[in-house]
Amino acid sequence: MSYPDYAEASAIAERVERFVRDVVVPYERDARRDHHNCPTEALIVELRQKAREAGVMTPHILSDGSHLSHRGTALVLTKTGLSPLGPLACNTAAPDEGNMYLLGKVGSPEIKARFLEPLVLGEARSAFFMTEPASEEGAGSDPSMMKTACRRDGDGWVIRGRKAFITGADGAQIGVVMAKADEGACMFLVDLPNPSIRIEQVPRTIDSSMPGGHATLYIDDLYVPANQMLGDAGEGFRYAQVRLAPARLTHCMRWYGACLRANEIATGYANRRTAFGKLLIDHEGVGFMLAENLIELQQVELMIDWCADALDKGLQGITESSMAKVAVSEALMRVADRCVQVMGGSGLTEETIVEQVFREIRAFRIYDGPTEVHKWSIAKKIKRDWSMKP
Structure with a gap:
């Protein structure tokens, strides 16, 4: 390497x-x-x-x-x-790391000074307002169905709509808000909290590593000055892609680290715990699970490196990051599950982080695009590429 x-x-x-x-x-x-x-x-x-x-x-x-x-x-x-x-x-x-990357790439000097600098210094938290309630025929995880609308109003814009599963919105100081105008999708920077953004609920979810949870909220005629728009009207989806592919991959990086640690803990347990006259590691059923973990962790590292290399070469990385997100999240789910299984009842308790890592990885298979959505996207590319063959 x-x-x-x-x-x-x-x-x-x-x-x-x-x-x-x-x-x-x-x-x-x-x-x-x-x-x-x-x-x-x-x-x-x-x-x-x-x-x-x-x-x-x-x-x-x-x-x-x-x-x-x-x-x-x-x-x-x-x-x-x-x-x-x-x-x-x-x-x-997340979501701060992805938002810092986005603002660093496309923010104006004024936006970088006002919004990016406090994020880099660790003095503020942020939220990315894209997902909408699927139960109301909103975008869900499909931004092309976005219902949140923005319209010009004097020297600025007014935004109205609902968002769901907005990680970290409760307690954040900076928001990146996506909405749809006649020209297409738009992206805005806003100060938080704001009286025009009302948090309706923060549902209890299986994961617990992200401060502020994942809020459902209503945006009620939020006024945003024009100089707080990223780029021009209609460029929101293009900017979202600048953020989303690298952010999918950095999720993979962080949870890979968590599973490395969980596997360390499970390995230590198997090498200390005796059952049925010998160490757990000497029982084939346990030893094989840990062997499978090492194999899949190595595959995860290689997949992350492959996708990162594609991004470093200047590729947009949409398909590569989808493939990495699917492969890594599914492999790490198996790794985390085996760690719990190796540790038995101890793996179900809060005595170690193994139980939490299992919960967090289960959530990871959903956020930043469920496995099935990414597979569907890859399948569409397969069809598109095949149709273009001579």
Whole structure:
């Protein structure tokens, strides 16, 4: 594995791993959790201060504002993922990481100064307002069906509609809002909280690693100045693609790290626990599960590296990221499930992070596009490519 910033990324990843293992992991038993069992703002603030002191705050964005390559980012974000709290502490968590990438690529100087800088410094959280309630014939996970509308109003725009499963909206200071105008999709930056954005509910979900949960909310005649639009009217879907492909992959990176740690814990358990006269690892049924984990974890690493390389070469990565998202999420689900199974009853408790990782990976198979949606997208490309053959 070699690429231009490999040495630099490796050095950063090593510092991040030491920080996560030595400083963050002990916080996994910290009781500061909200009613959805998500980390509280006080816990995040404390962890981020420690990350600043250790020099690992937003480690994939360099001091000159440039990013590591996607392959370099994979090395670093995998290490932040070794604890469910790691991405929050190091400021590499979703949705902030994807929003920072988007604003860094397409934001105006004014938008970067006002909205990107506090995100990079870890002084603000953000939310990405795209998904809509499917029960109301809204977009669900299909942005082309978007119902949230925006219209010109003087020197700005007015937005109205409903959004659902908006990660981190409760407690965020910055919002990236997608809406549809006559010209097509548009994307806006807004300050939060805002009286025109009303959170209706934050449902309890199977995962608990993302502060603020996944809110359903109503946008009621939200006024946004024209200079807070990203680009021009009608370019929203193009900008969404700038964000979505890399963000799918960084999800894979973080949860790969989490499953590496879960597998470490399960392996340690199997090598210490005795049952039926011998160590668990010496029972073929257990040893084979751990062997299968190593095989699939290696496949996951290779898939992430392959997709990251495609992005580094300048490809849009739509199909590549869909393939990676499917392959990685499904493989990690099997890995996490085996870790629980190897540990038996202990794997069902909060004594280790294995139980949480299992829940988080189950949710990962849904968010950023369910497996079936990505397969459907890939199948459409297969048909399109076949039809173009001479």
